[in-house]
Amino acid sequence: MIHPTAVISGQVEIDPSAHIGPWCVLEGEIRIGPRTRLMNGVSLQGKVTIGADNHFGAHAVIGGEPHDQAYGGEATEVVIGDRNHVFEFVTIHRGTTRRHGRTVLGDDNFIMAYVHLAHDVEVGHHCRITSYTGIAGLCTIDDHAVIAGMVGMQQYVRIGAYSFVSAMSAVAQDVLPYSIAYGSEGLAHLRGANLIGLKRHGFTREDIDIARHLLERFQGTDKSLAQVIADAEADFDPAHPVVRRVLDFARAPSVHGITR
Incomplete structure (x- = not known):
């Protein structure tokens, strides 16, 4: 179903089983897979490829121009897999030529309200990123990682699989797989193994x-x-x-x- 108030450019391809809600704006080379749902006011911009069974909350913005002063309008993209839940006001910017030209969100991820994924971020599968977290450009988050709320992450940081980053942490270095990074009182430091998560x-x-x-x-x-x-x-x-x-x-x- 496509709501009559949605604005959709001629380049967009939408699977017949997808749902496009009121006041959505889709402009660019956009592909939307089966049973994916866009709630009201979602904006897709540029080249965006979205798989099956995803849910996008109200006013999410996907594919916006990267906040990178070196970006010169190159043909870059956002690639999103299957069964992701992306909540209200999430922003995911398209990639740059600094890496592979794409920002990637894998499968089965849970991205809560007001999260920002900057240019060239790559998120694996089964990750959870909690509200108000800002992931700077060129970061990598491996499978099953959990990022708690209000985390700030510096560019080029890597987050290992099955790790946990505690709330309000300032993450300036890579976080080892299976570990806990804790930093609510300063820069994040290693606080041992993620025992509960494992x-x-x-x-x-x-x-x-x-x-x-x-x-x-x-x-x-x-x-x-x-x-x-x-x-x-x-x-x-x-x-x-x-x-x-x-x-x-x-x-x-x-x-x-x-x-x-």
Whole structure:
């Protein structure tokens, strides 16, 4: 169903089972998949591709021009997967040529009201981002991460899988997989393993214990990151999936370093 008050340009392709609510504005090379719902006042701009069974709350703005002074109108885009719930007043800007030219939201994510995803942000699957959080450009959020409310995240930060960032944290460095980043009284620091989150996701007791002891090696130490990684490789089984994911993340290129 397309409400008669919606304004839709000639380039837009909408699956017949999609719902476009009152006063929506769709301008650009836009593709909307089956059963996706746009509530009243949603704005889609530029090149935006949206999959199936998504829900967009009132006045969300998707595909807006990036807040990047170097952006010169290049042909960039927003790509959104399936079964996402994007609440009221969320803003997701399209990408720039600084990375791959696209901002990406994967599948089964829960993006609460007033969240901002800036240009070139890449969010994986099954993530939850809570209201009033601002994710700056070129950040990456891996699968099953949870970002609590009013978090501010610096450009180029990486958030590891199954991690938790506590409310009102200022995140200026990468957050290791399976960990908690806590920073309501200053810059975020590592506060150990995300024990509750790992239990909820069905990790075994052995896996949780490995994650807890491994992350302790990174926490509050004066050792260099290279030395921490070398020690962990010697003391833990590098082939274990939990160990491998943490160490691969820690070894990967980083603009700001690792939260410790």
